[in-house]
Amino acid sequence: MTNLKTQFTEQAKVQYPIICGAMYPCSNPELVAAVSEAGGLGIIQPLSLVYVHGYEFKAGLKKIRELTQKPIGMNVIVEKNAKIYEDRMKKWVDEAIEFGIRFFVTALGNPQWVLDKVKAVGGFVYHDVTEKKWALKVVDCGVDGLICVNNRAGGHAGVRSAEELFEELGVFKLPLVCAGGIGDESDFISALKIGYSGVQMGTRFIATEECNSHEDYKTAIVTAEEKDIVKTERVTGVPLAVIRTPYVDKVGLKVGPFSKLLFKNRKTRHWIRFLYNLRAVASMKRTALKGVSTKDYYQAGKSVHGIEKVESVRAIVERFVAHAKS
DSSP states (O other): OOOOOOHHHHHHTOSSSEEEOOOTTTOOHHHHHHHHHTTSEEEEOHHIIIIISOOOHHHHHHHHHHHOOSOEEEEEEOOGGGGGGHHHHHHHHHHHHHTTOOEEEEESSOOHHHHHHHHTTTOEEEEEESSHHHHHHHHHHTOSEEEEEOTTOSBSOOSSOHHHHHHHHGGGOSOEEEESOOOSHHHHHHHHHHTOSEEEESHHHHSBSSOOSOHHHHHHHHHOOGGGEEEESTTTSSOEEEEOOHHHHHHOSSOOHHHHHHHHSTTTHHHHHHHHHHHHHHHHHHHHHHOOOSSOOOBOOGGGGGOOSOBOHHHHHHHHHHHHHO
């Protein structure tokens, strides 16, 4: 029997060591609430909540609370390129804290201001990392745990395997969450046996009844195999794990030479990254919510190997838990 009580479940105050990762644009309120209601932890992606699903932030929180009274978390992007959103992010964090949220996942920058706010109310902050050099920076800030994004993740995947990351980051003696490659119950159990304090799933939870992404997207995940996951620079300028489609084959996986030069230059890389991200946001929103077009980019990880059908969040969580207990 696999132990389901971990440092993560104690800190997040949830039944099971399962996180629904924050996703743009797929983190609709119904999905976030369903994962928490099933005993895991649903994570709010605020830009998705407000700019994709059309909620004023507080109204979105109230909508989720109508669906579950169990703990939920929030994702905070602290990247320099997101400076345009910084004031709004700070306001949203304050509102989330007022609303009773005490678990936050930060990414892509220095989380110090988030830590200052969250620690003041007894909350917890985990940070996304892909390797030790990034972990060193945030551990010094005082984060409570690390979301370990491995080379099987969807979106901006890491470069290390789950085993390599655990060995590399275990020295910090913090709870570690395995993010990437968790598609079925055997993947879940394997991650916990490695020593992870929990798992974070994105791709698996897109292919659910509660996720309001287009059926074309869900079908693409169900029918894809591990070999169909490729990494393209054409969306955000840095490698992004997506499902291979005819459009991906047509445009290729690498940025052009001029864009590559702009990405390498210290003075221009932030601007070109910002422009790519603006384009990516619009593209991913259209594709995820409106279905197949002539420009298809479906973010997904290698966990597709274990996803055989669209089903309810509760069915997934209960199956994972049942196998772990047996």
